[in-house]
Amino acid sequence: MTTAEPTASIAQGATTRDLTADPARFAREILDPIRAVVGERGVITDRAAMQPMMVAWRDNWNGRVPLVVMPATTEQMAAVVAICARTNTPIVPQGGNTGLTGAGQPHGDDSEIVVSTRRMNRIREIDLANDTITVDAGVVLQVIQETARANGRLFPLSLGAEGSCQIGGNLSTNAGGVQALRYGTARALVAGLEVVLPDGQIWDGLRGLRKDNAGYDLKQIFIGAEGTLGIITAATLKLLPLPKASATAFLATPSPATAVSWLRRAKSSLGDSITTVELMERRCLDVAIKHNASIRDPLPTRHDWYLLVEVADQSTHDALEAHLLSALEAGLDGGELVDGTVASSAEQAAALWRIREGTPEGQRLEGASYKHDVSVPISKVAQFIEEANGALETRFPGLRSFAFGHLGDGNIHYNPLQAEGGDGSVWQSYLPEVNQIVHDIVAKLGGSITAEHGIGRLRIGEVERYKSDVEMMMMRKLKNCFDPYNIMNPGKLLTRARLSPGTAG
Amino acid sequence: MTTAEPTASIAQGATTRDLTADPARFAREILDPIRAVVGERGVITDRAAMQPMMVAWRDNWNGRVPLVVMPATTEQMAAVVAICARTNTPIVPQGGNTGLTGAGQPHGDDSEIVVSTRRMNRIREIDLANDTITVDAGVVLQVIQETARANGRLFPLSLGAEGSCQIGGNLSTNAGGVQALRYGTARALVAGLEVVLPDGQIWDGLRGLRKDNAGYDLKQIFIGAEGTLGIITAATLKLLPLPKASATAFLATPSPATAVSWLRRAKSSLGDSITTVELMERRCLDVAIKHNASIRDPLPTRHDWYLLVEVADQSTHDALEAHLLSALEAGLDGGELVDGTVASSAEQAAALWRIREGTPEGQRLEGASYKHDVSVPISKVAQFIEEANGALETRFPGLRSFAFGHLGDGNIHYNPLQAEGGDGSVWQSYLPEVNQIVHDIVAKLGGSITAEHGIGRLRIGEVERYKSDVEMMMMRKLKNCFDPYNIMNPGKLLTRARLSPGTAG
The missing domain is CATH 3.30.70.2740 (Alpha-Beta Plaits)
Known part of the structure; x- marks a missing residue:
């Protein structure tokens, strides 16, 4: 389903200005000073060249900006933001541009510039005795996963876009994914952050600590803030022990109610070893199979509901599989499960995962x-x-x-x-x-x-229907507190028009 | 070591006023309206009766206030705070009064009132299929642990004061404790919060959700804020599977460096099953044994450093113990450990824990x-x-x-x-x-x-030495944003005098 562009009046309020209305002034006050900071390689002004960053891969957001900036360092990022703060130029921070709510898309009116983290892609440090890795915001999630694995560690954040999404975007949306059940969302994996604030100051909160109660936990404010309070430029992330064994099962269950009932039983017997419990309606299989020849129904008969379950721990494959089978048998005995199969190889496990992964694409084609x-x-x-x-x-x-x-x-x-x-x-x-x-x-x-x-632009009108006035007021207060001129991703997460009078940029 | 009272000028700035200077006005504007809200049972004005709430159990903070208020419900709490907001009356929120930094102690100058959560002690709801429990802020931590256990669940927050500390205080200090290694600090265990804001409005954020990216994650702001941004009145907490097996070991290691090295090895082989790794210097044993006749050295010879290790999971005791022993043997082979004992009964495990628990008391007596x-x-x-x-x-x-x-x-x-x-x-x-x-x-x-x-009053001068100006500015902005008149626990976490001009109450 594509989504209509919100009207400019809701998304940005009445204060939007076309940065290109006075080209000489734009060049003098914004483009030239920014180019002096980031160099020629750090700017895109050609409309065709920047087009991939103006559109979203799923929805039909169509942005239009006069400038895309790609700082290479935190210091460059800070200098760019300081120029924008001085000139009241709204900024749309963008990572891998894989979001699903338009949070990373500019509006279509040349009122903003895009600041991309794509050139900030250094792995700064890995500290194995502390189980942390410090990375620039523009490092691709899969690179972090692979670096962790090469060092005998797990970075458990895992989601469909992992080959192209960037960690800065993952943190700014507090990404979840298929292992959040065990490891939490992105928020749970952050030890420290570095952020460029809306006035261009750098906050160095890159602490590799598990415990730090010296004052407000400021990093929490920026995680999931969709770039509306500042730009995350680096993060110190927690690494975990790499599991030694894993097992994958595909189960049939009569209904969502029986699925929940089995989950409750399984948590008690399998505990933290459960990394994934994905529910799927039969129709998910139908469209996945219909539109992808490599996907097969792994069970001999049709069922209404399915569970894809994965467990992982530090024991042996045999011990873990026995543990899983015992939880499956208990489910069959209890009527919560009616059939199931446990993958006997990595290939079989991958085939089961393809069903889950083929579901969104099957739907799209349907x-x-x-x-x-x-x-x-x-x-x-x-x-x-x-x-x-x-x-x-x-x-x-x-x-x-x-x-x-x-x-x-x-x-x-x-x-x-x-x-x-x-x-x-x-x-x-x-x-x-x-x-x-x-x-x-x-x-x-x-x-x-x-x-x-997240909210982005997709849910921006709806969220106010469901949140209390008190909560909306608190959100606006927080925004006003850190970004009083509303230059950070305006019209995302919060409507631009409804900030306090006199503060909109 | 006792700690000197910070001078009033640092702790509260120049704006402190003695609420009792005009007794008639105090009664008319503050005491009588509050009494009308909470009833006679909800107020203490007798200086002797309130004395236990004026002092801390470890340090020598000595508070003096004209009034202690004990609301019984969130609505009463909100009405009390609204009266304080209207009259610019500073509030010191207090839970079980077990903190170690003076965050819950009033200043000694009758400039504040204490608002205690002790009468707010209902367990509101337990949802076993969702693995959550919703409780008033005044519920004692141990009651939550026991309620969870009676329902086949674990609430893993565990610390020395658990028999008298209240969950509202635990969350306001983001308590850690002896199982944070596996389960995180208090922050990680919160699904939702209810907070009375400094203006007396109630924020109902009691959501029992693992994932919620609909806007800023406002609960994070209040966790660890030491009551300086509002009063936590209830929480929805996450419950975990109750481990089926546990094992406890007491190990000798040559040095902190070898201890860290073994920890790295153990995390790889034992993974999430490690709940506790406590390091102790030999002197800890010496003073614990000297001052407590029930504590014995569990190893035949003296060593310089020790580790108390606990593991727990959903397997069997035998399987878990074998797993632990194998990690110990690897440590002995690698020279990271030099001796050790694994408890063979619950009594033996308790005896090993007594060494750790007897350490602070032994020090105090020394x-x-x-x-x-x-x-x-x-x-x-x-x-x-x-x-x-x-x-x-x-x-x-x-x-x-x-x-x-x-x-x-x-x-x-x-x-x-x-x-x-x-x-x-x-x-x-x-x-x-x-x-x-x-x-x-x-x-x-x-x-x-x-x-x-936390910071409380104990570290309030020091923290500014170690935090950047940017970070201090961000903390003050957040405080000013939510508590512009500084009536919430003034002079804790942040110095009162250094808020923005014109905003101190």
């Missing part, structure tokens, strides 16, 4: 879908799916419910698909109503309308 | 000691101890170095003791110089001068 990245208490997952399915099927006959995601975190990607053979553009027009039906149920159950993708 | 709660990267622990010992022994001959604590987190309680038989009061006078020697080394090694106890 037609217009409504993407929701919601979380509810795990105890409410079954109720959420049942109520959302019921409400949508009543209102939109033929709509195909499509739930999958990280059951272990209560994070469901609930992406109903248009009716088979329907007119995609008609179905797209239902988006606001579908969103509201789904998100109203999420809110009623104490959930979040964006569990791991 | 004379004046200088208490430091520092952290450094784990890779720097050995260097820290060596340099601190060397610098102190050079400057203060006879001073007995005394290091123990949470090696797995890099958190060392470094408490040198006065020379044997010396004059305690003379040794006390060395405190500022000792602190500076130790903390300068910590800072040089990238550490924190308060790893888990």
